Amino acid sequence: MTEIIGEDSKGQRIDNFLIKRLKNVPKSHIYQLLRSGQVRLNSKRIGADCHLQLGDMVRIPPVRMAERSSALRKKVTKSQFIPFEILFEDEALIVINKPAGVAVHGGSGVSFGVIEQLRAQHPDWKFLELVHRLDRETSGILLLAKNRAALVELHRVIRAGMMEKRYLTLVKGKWRNTRQSVKLFLRKYVTPAGERRVAVIADGKGGEEGKSAHTVFNLKKSWQNFSLLEAELKTGRTHQIRVHLAHLDFPIAGDDKYGDFALNRELMRLGPERGLKRMFLHAFIVEVTHPVTGRKLRIEAPLTEDLRKFLLELDADSTPLCP
Known part of the structure; x- marks a missing residue:
């Protein structure tokens, strides 16, 4: 099969192009096709990091695709x-x-x-x-x-770290610092049950397994047993905010992977009017330069109704302690 590259694929790496086209083929097999020269670009062998140009001709060899579910x-x-x-x-x-x-x-x-x-x-x-x-x-x-x-x-x-992303999150415990920078190395792993998780590397070093993760937390409001934080992402690692907070013993309310499971059950038992049914984490601000016009975009999404209602319940139950 030969495919001519159009506008939708211009600038894309050949490996990512093939992964998208051959959705049911294992990635390992796709890279083997590239290494063996079975994939040709304009009749020539290419590496996985080759970027496609408009009008390029890609020859894709016949492959057996696994049956989709x-x-x-x-x-x-x-x-x-x-x-x-x-x-x-x-x-x-x-x-x-x-x-x-x-x-x-x-x-x-x-x-x-x-x-x-x-x-x-x-x-x-x-x-x-x-x-x-x-x-x-x-x-x-x-x-x-x-x-x-x-x-x-x-x-x-x-x-390049030029997109600003801010989240609002409610954590268990009374956060003390008005502003706190957290830098920790994280690694991914798979549980015995086959679930993917992320953990802080104990010795604080990266190496081949770990990647540096940086979050800045700002205290917005606190109650007797909870704190509302604004999290600024300086890096974008998987589950970064959740793992950083759990490691600091301030788990996110409702987090079913890294949270306080006893607290989560208690919050759900409060009922539909007063309880919290999901993780309290909301992406509420993004600032980025528009990819075409070059002008600055600031996009905001207010807290969802269920999260706002839960904060009102906290206000009704106790006097908030403002930073």
Whole structure:
């Protein structure tokens, strides 16, 4: 099979291009095809880091694809459409306010994530890709690119640390410092049950397994047993805020992976009117330079109704201690 590169793939690495085209082929096999020269670009062998140009001809050899699960073969129907709140949209970018409980993409038991939903709702869009990710139970600002050039530029901005992302989170305990910078190395691992997790490296060193993670926490408000924090992400590691806070013994309320499970059960038993049914983590501010116009964008998403209501319950139960 030979494919001619169009605008939607211009500038993309060949390995990422193949991973997207051959969705059911293991990545290890895709890299083996590249190493063995079975994939050709303009009739020449190429490496995995080669970037595609408009009009390039990519020869993809015949490969056997694993059968997709029945859940992922299904299409999103109109009755299943989620009405996302759109915070910003133009020809290059769409920004939504993601609800808690919705994954950003399908897989791992989730049939239709945000990306599948939006593609189904807008079949005329030729290109749509996630700029970054949010955990399933995290609500708030999510950016998606509507063309390849915008995606590449936004990824460059993120790698350079020029996108500002701020979250609001409620933690167990009374946070003392008005502003606190946390720098810790994190590593990923898999539990005996096969679940992916992240942990702080005890000796404080990175090495091959660990990556440096930097979060700045600002105290917004505190109660007898809880504190509301603003978290500024200086790096974007998996579960960074959650793991940093759990390591400091200030677990996020409602966190089902790194939190205080006894507290979570207690909060849920308070009932639908007073309880907390999910993790209190919300992406509420993003500041970034627009990938096309170059102007500064500041996008805000207020706290969701359930999280606002829980804070009001805290106010009603006790007198807040302001920093």
